[in-house]
Amino acid sequence: MPDCDVLVIGAGPAGLAAATRAAETGASVAMVDDNPHPGGQIWRAAAGKAPQDAARWIHSAEQHQVEWIAGARVFAAPAPNRIAVEKFDGELELGYRSLILATGARERFLPFPGWTLPNVMGAGGLQALAKSGLPVEGKKIVIAGSGPLLLAVAKYMKEHAADVRLIAEQATQSALLAFGLRLAAHPGKLIQAVGLRAALLGIPYLTSCWPVAAEGKDKLEAVTLSRGERTWTERCDYLACGFGLVPNTEIAALLGCRLSDGSVAVDEQQQTSITNVYSAGEATGIGGLELALVEGEIAGFAAAGASARARTLFAARDRYRKFAEALEHAFAPREELKALPREETLVCRCEDVTLGRVRSCTGWREAKLHTRCGMGPCQGRVCGAAVEFLLGWKSESVRPPVFPTRIESLTRTEPPA
DSSP states (O other): OOOEEEEEEOOSHHHHHHHHHHHHTTOOEEEEOSSSSSSTTTTOOBTTBOOHHHHHHHHHHHHTTOEEEOSOEEEEEEETTEEEEEETTEEEEEEEEEEEEOOOEEEOOOOOTTTTSTTEEOHHHHHHHHHTTOOOTTOEEEEEEESTHHHHHHHHHHHTTOEEEEEEEOSOHHHHHHHHHHGGGOHHHHHHHHHHHHHTTTSOEEESEEEEEEEOSSSOOEEEEEETTEEEEEEOSEEEEEEOEEEOOHHHHHHTOOEETTEEOOOTTSBOSSTTEEEOGGGGOOOOHHHHHHHHHHHHHHHTTOHHHHHTTHHHHHHHHHHHHHHHHHHOOOGGGGGSSOTTSEEETTTTEEHHHHHTSSSHHHHHHHHOTTOSTTTTTTHHHHHHHHHOOOOOOOOSOSSOOOHHHHHHSOOOO
């Protein structure tokens, strides 16, 4: 493929908006994603059909002749203004004038006894599997963790005839009430929240509640929950558990972009600390669909040189950022969750490393050297966020390849000078 004016990494809402707006200016645009279809996790197609909002953006991108490179994963940056991506049938080097990183986010998992049992999974993970064909009809499901995603997943499961036993939200009732008052400034969000709660009538929604242990012999059979002074066991087939989201910053770090508070730092035009490298969406901080879209639009215009058009969207972005701040404050994981794992509880499930072994080290680097924590196939994407929450350690570096990659792809990619 020839070089393009604007290359977008990630085809979720932010990536689609960025690619579309950049292409509208007349720039040549390519969009890369490791999924077979655009839409990202939030707009993942169900039964082969994209949600209506996603379909509009996808159609617009197609109309403006955005080049779609599916099933491709970035693994290295071999030279300035070039990245290397791997596909199932080989690898590509792509050149660009401007790069937009719309790499999204992943769920935060916090360890507790039994969290590695089969059928214990992320809230969004269970929803993605159900959309891909996992049968949930009649299955007993407990949904736990933190954030609005829990409600969206519960609604989807209920609509597909699952038996949702309860929703366990770790945030306090007072925090949620304060968040509800902040929603008054965002009528669309308020209507959405009321609609979600109305759709879930009859399903217990318990605040200040979280799982303390998952139980079962060969797979999950029950989960023990704690709320105040009460502890009880709920039988279930699936435990969908996620404590918020963590920005995906690995590619940004690989390129040398500055990070701040675990997110990609950007200026008013969504440009990172590297000239002509932009970032938008959850990679710059968790803020929801509307913020991701408007950040993507700003980044797309700016990357294509249409800064004046980007500035017309600043006010909308500011409104959605205020919502994001309220969201972060209301659903931040509470200190009590640090006491969930025992010394023998696995923290790094790739390398079978327990909390006790990690805690015996003085920092992240020593833990990696002595225990291989964070050295497995996920490269710390699961245990990294958990260790940061539990012990306050942050990953010190990102090295290529940022994803598991075939040796053949590595040998064919020219290393950086």
